[in-house]
Amino acid sequence: AQSVTQLDSHVSVSEGTPVLLRCNYSSSYSPSLFWYVQHPNKGLQLLLKYTSAATLVKGINGFEAEFKKSETSFHLTKPSAHMSDAAEYFCVVINGGYQKVTFGTGTKLQVIP
């Protein structure tokens, strides 16, 4: 079985403060993990991906995520939030040669000026 849990449906931070969006997964195989961002009425844009190389993954727009196998987590962080970061973020796990894809239910990030 495969699943993804985004622990917070909404996160609110002040501009310039750190961002933490939490994601836990379960998987029977070594997974590939991804974070996407979605702005209103837009498609999903890939932020970063983990595919069994370095456990600390750097992405676009200053985001990074750390794969922790012992904790089955892949939390997304950013040192300093910007107003343009306000969007919905999705954690995604992909397994196997048949590309079984599972999306989390999303975390909406609000950035307060």
Next chain:
Amino acid sequence: DGGITQSPKYLFRKEGQNVTLSCEQNLNHDAMYWYRQDPGQGLRLIYYSQIVNDFQKGDIAEGYSVSREKKESFPLTVTSAQKNPTAFYLCASSILIDRQGNQPQHFGDGTRLSIL
């Protein structure tokens, strides 16, 4: 620029009507996917295709149909059998798994379908 184009951006359906959503990609990807997005539910897979002239049902295929006559095109038809079609529909494509492992999906900008 390479990418995925979905059209139209907004679409309205009358009762008993079938409507078709277009998805075209010029990324030379083998696999294409259709998702439905409802508030608070994330994305749910409707259909996917890994090769021309072949496609598979996803988790919520009832009331939908697809075709894959060309590598770059994967249109989705929302039939009158789909009783609750109001949603945001997203098309995606990807390279199939390769030596670097699973590859991410690339998404279009979506089509918002509403009932008249």
